[in-house]
Amino acid sequence: MSVYNSLDSITEELHKCMKCGNCMAVCPIYKETRKEVGVARGKISLAEYILSGEVEMTKGMADRFSLCTTCMACNTNCPCGVRFDKIILAARAEAVRKKGLHPVKRIAFTALKMQRVFNFGMKAGSIFQGVALKNVPSRHSKLARMRVDVGIGKEKLFPMLSKKTLRSEFPEVVTIKNPKMRVGFFTGCMINYFYTDIGRAVIEVLTENDIEVVIPKFQACCGIPASVNGDVASARSLAKRNLRAFERMGTDALVVACSSGGTAWKHVYAELLENDHELKALADKWAKKSYDISEFLIHQVPFKKEGLGRVARKVTYHEPCHLNRGQGISKEPREILKSIPGVELIEMKEPGRCCGMAGSFSLVHPNLSVQISDRKTADIQTTNTDTVATGCPACRLQLQSGVENAGFDREVLHTVQILAESYRAGKEELKRSK
Numbered sequence: 500m501s502v503y504n505s506l507d508s509i510t511e512e513l514h515k516c517m518k519c520g521n522c523m524a525v526c527p528i529y530k531e532t533r534k535e536v537g538v539a540r541g542k543i544s545l546a547e548y549i550l551s552g553e554v555e556m557t558k559g560m561a562d563r564f565s566l567c568t569t570c571m572a573c574n575t576n577c578p579c580g581v582r583f584d585k586i587i588l589a590a591r592a593e594a595v596r597k598k599g600l601h602p603v604k605r606i607a608f609t610a611l612k613m614q615r616v617f618n619f620g621m622k623a624g625s626i627f628q629g630v631a632l633k634n635v636p637s638r639h640s641k642l643a644r645m646r647v648d649v650g651i652g653k654e655k656l657f658p659m660l661s662k663k664t665l666r667s668e669f670p671e672v673v674t675i676k677n678p679k680m681r682v683g684f685f686t687g688c689m690i691n692y693f694y695t696d697i698g699r700a701v702i703e704v705l706t707e708n709d710i711e712v713v714i715p716k717f718q719a720c721c722g723i724p725a726s727v728n729g730d731v732a733s734a735r736s737l738a739k740r741n742l743r744a745f746e747r748m749g750t751d752a753l754v755v756a757c758s759s760g761g762t763a764w765k766h767v768y769a770e771l772l773e774n775d776h777e778l779k780a781l782a783d784k785w786a787k788k789s790y791d792i793s794e795f796l797i798h799q800v801p802f803k804k805e806g807l808g809r810v811a812r813k814v815t816y817h818e819p820c821h822l823n824r825g826q827g828i829s830k831e832p833r834e835i836l837k838s839i840p841g842v843e844l845i846e847m848k849e850p851g852r853c854c855g856m857a858g859s860f861s862l863v864h865p866n867l868s869v870q871i872s873d874r875k876t877a878d879i880q881t882t883n884t885d886t887v888a889t890g891c892p893a894c895r896l897q898l899q900s901g902v903e904n905a906g907f908d909r910e911v912l913h914t915v916q917i918l919a920e921s922y923r924a925g926k927e928e929l930k931r932s933k
Contacts, residue, residue: 512586513550530874570820605730608730701754702714756892758825876902
């Protein structure tokens, strides 16, 4: 039974927990709050009480289950192999069934399912964002700072909405001569509406490697924001839309440059749709054809190295939780960075530690999110690098906000952007040599 169907479905996972407390050593929430409710063990106890009928799923109980970034660090540190991410998703889905969805989230997730409405809202936002946001001087990126104090004397930094979405910037099929492969590109929301520079880098790198890129116009949000907040119905609707959009276009593979989006395609869609035989088969098919961009470039192409030019950067790499622990991808981004001439990779002490973004968690618990981020920012500072690379646009937002607030001069980029920069440098070097 899917964890999205009933809290009863994770009884076996609950019984695995022996309450040893090993999760306390790695939980980013517990490290900041030092409260039992913040750690996996505490929430497992709450879930057991609910299942036994000793307590009810109240709003206060639902709030406690929201205190989790779903970073999965507890999973990897658990000697009993408890999948706490499954438990938290089941508990949140149960909370929505019993208490309903928060009105703001209900409006947001409904809009995500109505693509034209959502596109219109984002377009309007790009025009009028100056009313709520103010520009922040930055050497490296165009940022906006929300006029909201998160509770600990700091403001949250956000990228400006792009005036033109990525999907409207490119044709549905980016054709090249004699392609060796035809690959679909799932843009997700942040890359399509905010970080279009990441999307352009993905397309640039793929075409540089003789790959025809297909960008279905009717793709939508990956559905992870809805699924992790317990809105299973919205998540299923978005999963169906995406599967049908890419199936219609027919590609050899699908690439994603967002760790949450990759997790959706590889793992979540099949679980969401397990009761629909036809769509479950489709989800399983695309799960096998889906790759993170770094994984695809290392294991499926592999990417060209002879055309790489020198890029003078000292880089440290932040591992997104859903890329490292969620998909098991850790070496591949580093292999790409190490292959680029001029790049010096310097590891931080805890590259896999959660940055505190976790989607809506950073909005619901902004002070905790920033406190978790501050630890990551301090770790970045010790590397004395000039660039932070990551594989997730949401992490990029959080990391950039952290270093800007701390006054550190660091550029935060997706790994594929640095690779695209190297290809451009290679072309310039070739021109100069002629």
